[in-house]
Amino acid sequence: MPLKNQNPTKTKAWEKLQESYQELKNIDMKTLFLNDVHRKEKYTLTFNDFNLNFSKNRINDAVLQQLLELANEVDLKDGIKKMFSGDIINATENRAVLHTALRNKSGNAVLVNGKNIMPEVEASLKKMNSFSGSVISGKLKGYSGKAFTDVVNVGIGGSDLGPRMVVDALQYYKNHLKTHFISNIDGDHISETLKELNPETTLFVIVSKTFTTQETLTNAETIKKWFLSRGLGSKETDIKHNFVAVSTNLEKVADFGIAQENIFTMWDWVGGRYSLWSAVGLSISLALGFDNFNKLLTGAYEMDEHFKTAPFQKNMPVILALISIWYNNFFNTESEVVIPFSQYLTQLVPFLQQLSMESNGKSVDRNGNTIDYQTGNIIWGNTGTNVQHAFMQLVHQGTKLIPVDFIGFSNSLYGNKEHHEKLMANFYAQAEALYLGKTKEEVHLELKVANNQDKIEQLLPFKVFQGNKPSNTLVIDKLSPKNLGSLIAIYEHKTFVQGYIWNIFSFDQFGVELGKELAKTHLQ
Ligand code: F6P
Numbered sequence: 022m023p024l025k026n027q028n029p030t031k032t033k034a035w036e037k038l039q040e041s042y043q044e045l046k047n048i049d050m051k052t053l054f055l056n057d058v059h060r061k062e063k064y065t066l067t068f069n070d071f072n073l074n075f076s077k078n079r080i081n082d083a084v085l086q087q088l089l090e091l092a093n094e095v096d097l098k099d100g101i102k103k104m105f106s107g108d109i110i111n112a113t114e115n116r117a118v119l120h121t122a123l124r125n126k127s128g129n130a131v132l133v134n135g136k137n138i139m140p141e142v143e144a145s146l147k148k149m150n151s152f153s154g155s156v157i158s159g160k161l162k163g164y165s166g167k168a169f170t171d172v173v174n175v176g177i178g179g180s181d182l183g184p185r186m187v188v189d190a191l192q193y194y195k196n197h198l199k200t201h202f203i204s205n206i207d208g209d210h211i212s213e214t215l216k217e218l219n220p221e222t223t224l225f226v227i228v229s230k231t232f233t234t235q236e237t238l239t240n241a242e243t244i245k246k247w248f249l250s251r252g253l254g255s256k257e258t259d260i261k262h263n264f265v266a267v268s269t270n271l272e273k274v275a276d277f278g279i280a281q282e283n284i285f286t287m288w289d290w291v292g293g294r295y296s297l298w299s300a301v302g303l304s305i306s307l308a309l310g311f312d313n314f315n316k317l318l319t320g321a322y323e324m325d326e327h328f329k330t331a332p333f334q335k336n337m338p339v340i341l342a343l344i345s346i347w348y349n350n351f352f353n354t355e356s357e358v359v360i361p362f363s364q365y366l367t368q369l370v371p372f373l374q375q376l377s378m379e380s381n382g383k384s385v386d387r388n389g390n391t392i393d394y395q396t397g398n399i400i401w402g403n404t405g406t407n408v409q410h411a412f413m414q415l416v417h418q419g420t421k422l423i424p425v426d427f428i429g430f431s432n433s434l435y436g437n438k439e440h441h442e443k444l445m446a447n448f449y450a451q452a453e454a455l456y457l458g459k460t461k462e463e464v465h466l467e468l469k470v471a472n473n474q475d476k477i478e479q480l481l482p483f484k485v486f487q488g489n490k491p492s493n494t495l496v497i498d499k500l501s502p503k504n505l506g507s508l509i510a511i512y513e514h515k516t517f518v519q520g521y522i523w524n525i526f527s528f529d530q531f532g533v534e535l536g537k538e539l540a541k542t543h544l545q
Contacts, residue, residue: 023112024103026387027095029522030394034091041084042351048079050456050489066337068327069507070498073337077456078344078424078491079352088343089333091522097333100521105329107133107290111528112387118528119288120295120513121325124318124506133290145286145300150311152265152285153303156224157196157310164259165221170199173214174304175244176228177204177236179293180267182375183509184228184304186368187297187317190505191309193365193434200308203244206236211243220248220255220263226303227266230293232273235537241277267300292528294375295513313502320506328514338514341493345424345515346522348491349395354422356399360408362429362448365500369428370402373512380516382532383525396523405429406447417454417486425492427452428508432499448494458488 029035054060054076064076080088103110107117122131122138130137155161159168174184181204188200201214225244229237248263249255255263261280267287268274274284285300297305298318306314324338333339348354361369381397403411405427416423429448433441464484468477497504520527 022103022108024100024108024110024387024521025096026524028386028524029091029095032091032094034087034094037087038084038091038347038351041087045079045081045084046352048081050077050079050491053081066335066340068331068337069323070504071337071507071511072496073340074494074496075340075344077452078347078493079489080344080347084347085334085343088347091346092333092339092343092518095522095524097339097518097521100517101329104517105131105325107131107138111290111292111526113526113529113531114289116528117290118292118295119290120292120298121322123291123298124322124325124510126319126322127326138288138290141286141288146315148285149300149303149306149314153306153311153314156307157198162262163221163223164255164262165253167221169224170197170222171201171218172198172224172226172304172307173201173203173218173244174226174228175203175237175240176226176267176301177234178375178379179296180228180230180234180237180301182368182372183294183297184302186366186372187302187305187505187509188308189368190365190500191305191313191317191502193500194309194313194502196308196310198307200304202304203240204236206239208243211240215244215247219253220251221253223263224307225264226307227264227274227277227279228268228301228303229266230269230287230291230296230301232266232268232270232277235540238277245278265303267303293530294379297509309502316502317506320501320503320508321510322506323503324507324510324514328510338511339518341426341511342515342518342522344491344493345398346519348422348424349398352422353395354398354424355395356401356421357424357426358412358416359400359402359426359428360405360451361402362405362427362444363500364404365434366428367404370400372509374400376512377516377519379530379533380527381520381523381525383520383523383527386524387526388524392523392525394523396525397519402426405451406444409447409451413451416490422490425452425455425490427492427494429494429496430498430500431496434500452492452494454486454488455490455492456488458486458490459484460488461485 061076066073104118105121107119109117111118117133123142131139156169162168185202203211203214227241260278264279265283266274266279267285269287287299291299328338359370359373377400378397383396384392386392427448429445464481
């Protein structure tokens with residue numbers, strides 16, 4: 022069954038939220054805290070080693086209730102059920118949406134058109150396990166008989182951002198294989214990457230769901246030429262030793278010259294930006310070992326179960342999505358900033374940009390009608406504390422209201438306490454500064470105490486912080502493959518809930534096609 026089709030702005034809950042917005046738009050969050058001593062605990066959710074504090078938002082119990090009513094009125098439960106059950110919810114492409122099946126650890130069948138897909142998923146995982154094990158152990162060798170030292174993932178969009186982000190985030194857990202990523206069709210970047218590599222000991226993983234993507238195919242052809250022309254004795258028939266592919270398009274992969282046994286399949290019910298859990302994650306499994314890849318899947322599976330079963334008021338992805346809708350559709354905040362306080366998560370924002378913006382950047386509803394309300398948020402950000410020396414000025418004192426997601430860890434991986442305490446002090450301080458701000462009176466007093474009496478009038482307005490700026494703080498114990506899996510799944514499900522409520526199709530991406538077509542005409 023397709024997803025239900027309803028304009029969220031025509032619901033009773035939406036009407037109530039509009040009224041609440043008029044009341045609450047200027048409400049001071051400090052007053053909300055003063056009036057409710059239990060606010061922090063009430064607006065905190067926990068799940069495994071995750072703690073989400075959403076108390077620093079311009080919401081009260083009534084608004085939260087109305088947001089939950091909105092979710093119920095559009096029957097979000099039904100949407101979630103349909104996604105997990107393999108209904109054809111990607112209607113414009115006539116496909117099910119089952120990235121959750123790739124990490125399904127329940128032992129239960131998942132049906133697509135009446136067929137249980139779990140045996141195929143398990144077979145694919147088994148193949149990844151055995152292949153990555155052989156490469157890591159050195160049993161599987163390159164064309165000249167030497168063990169592999171380097172892996173190059175060649176892919177773009179969903180065939181790059183997920184694996185790249187996970188490998189970078191979990192580098193602490195990495196083995197000896199050096200992993201490289203080539204995505205852009207920028208010849209200079211290819212040359213820079215290849216100049217360090219030895220064709221004898223490099224494994225190329227060509228990842229393209231469609232195997233028609235211009236960037237990936239051009240890059241793969243260039244690499245193939247380089248491989249054959251390095252004067253180290255490699256021949257066309259050696260491609261089978263050093264090249265593998267991940268794709269649904271077996272014919273095109275064969276045309277490229279990759280051996281049948283070196284093809285890792287995926288399925289049309291996995292969207293590119295949701296595909297790191299499939300064989301698209303082969304570079305993850307190679308870089309971290311299959312056990313760690315499997316832990317990533319387990320973490321995502323546990324979040325899937327939470328998303329499926331937790332009541333909406335206790336459901337992390339649902340709460341995050343509803344708060345985001347509150348700002349996007351009522352406060353008209355067009356963007357959201359995500360700030361992980363971990364250098365390991367540098368690639369998280371680009372990953373989330375594709376996940377959220379390619380999914381929900383739509384202006385036509387599930388009925389085919391042009392929408393007259395806001396959909397997809399603009400996602401941006403970077404890692405703390407770098408952001409404090411870059412864009413945070415605008416978030417603190419600029420004219421725009423920009424909700425923030427702060428993501429931090431209670432413990433570091435190497436245990437450097439001094440650094441970690443400083444890092445997390447900044448994490449909490451940023452959320453606090455946004456919330457508290459600094460009043461005229463406080464600035465006045467500060468300047469007075471600093472003996473700056475004569476400058477008070479001149480400086481005072483510039484030193485005031487409006488405050489009352491919203492943020493969520495998500496604190497996780499210590500970065501691991503498992504909790505990274507859960508973290509990614511939170512954002513996947515948040516994206517789904519938003520798209521569902523906005524009544525759009527989140528799993529197609531026709532908006533990327535025109536540019537591709539025009540690029541071809543420029544080449545003629
Ligand atoms: O950017 C458009 C897009 O289709 C993405 O959705 C996808 O992740 C990317 O291109 C790569 O596609 P493919 O894996 O088919 O090469």
